[in-house]
Amino acid sequence: MSNLTATEFTTIADIIQKRSGLMLTMDKIYLLETRLTPFARRRGMADYKLLLRDVLANPNDVILTEIIEAMMTNETYFFRDKAPFSNIDEDFLSKFRKQNATEKKLRIWCAACSTGQEPYSLAMMFNEKVVEWQGWSIEILATDISELPLARARAGVYTQFEVQRGLPINLLMKYFTQVDENWKIIPKIASAVKFQKFNLLDSMSGLGCFDLILCRNVLIYFNQAGKIKVLESLERQLNRNGALVLGASEAVFGLLPTLQPSPDLRGFYIRSEPSIASTIAA
């Protein structure tokens, strides 16, 4: 089977980018091969090139969606990078709790949750401080563009390898039950998170406003235009005194005009003005 032509590659890369934001350059052609070959074989085709040529000749929404899902990077683990969680817990939320002591409402959005370790880490974090959060309404919304990782997130079942990446052993003992070789999150934590399929390129207004949005290590896969579009949308969904948390190494200099980078907390961007969305709603 001959290699993909530059035109074929550009066409498929454009489709993937328009539908998901994922930027695919020619040097990443190996990603098409490694991620789409298993999918092509499941559909009875010898390799990924046949699959792509077939979908280009006969565009099919279902297959395109599955191709895009297969191209996504679902790397995540419990309490990933550690520092953002301690910063959320010890700094941001302790201030937030004082500032909003009357209303006692907190909305959090994990904007690309993959298999669910990030929102479940937050739910465990809240449960560890159950006395401080008594009487509060805490909503954790977790979204992802791909159905397959979301199904795993909803099931809340993780391998031995997955629970050993970032999860302290005392939390494993407290919040998981053993199911054969795997570990299942307990209903109390599972029920604290609402999972929903969502594409970051779609309108976010239906999701409402949030006090904390985590969108870590996602925008690195977007081109500049896609990054700006998503960041502008995320800004609109943030409440006053709310924070957007990005990956520590994600460069967004000048892209967040209404959010201030926190001087102390790396990757945190704080809104000091009322949100645009809530202003419009009022």
Next chain:
Amino acid sequence: MKTCLVVDDSKVIRRVARRILEELQFEIDEAVDGHDAWEQCQSKMPDMVLLDWNMPVMNGFDFLRQLRGSDVPKQPIVVFCTTENDLAHIRAAIDAGANEYIMKPFDREIIEAKLSQVGLI
């Protein structure tokens, strides 16, 4: 440089653990069972013990109880590293004073994550 005593009756496991821990800037000593480990701790206490459970002469659990019951001036961090992967064993180990627990098989990523949990890296 921090020191780690790798306690395992398997030469292969000791070698793999040594390689990973040396890459993480640890100075390594090895012991073949709990008794050997206890003797080495009395002459030179490491910062950390990476401890197998099932070993001849003295198993890891008995070593841990002896260590935690002793009046050594500075207790090391103890991380179990074992094929005993059920909740009952994990609970027993933590109750006996283990700081963390690694379920075999392990790789560098898991060791690194667990050492980060206990503040050693």
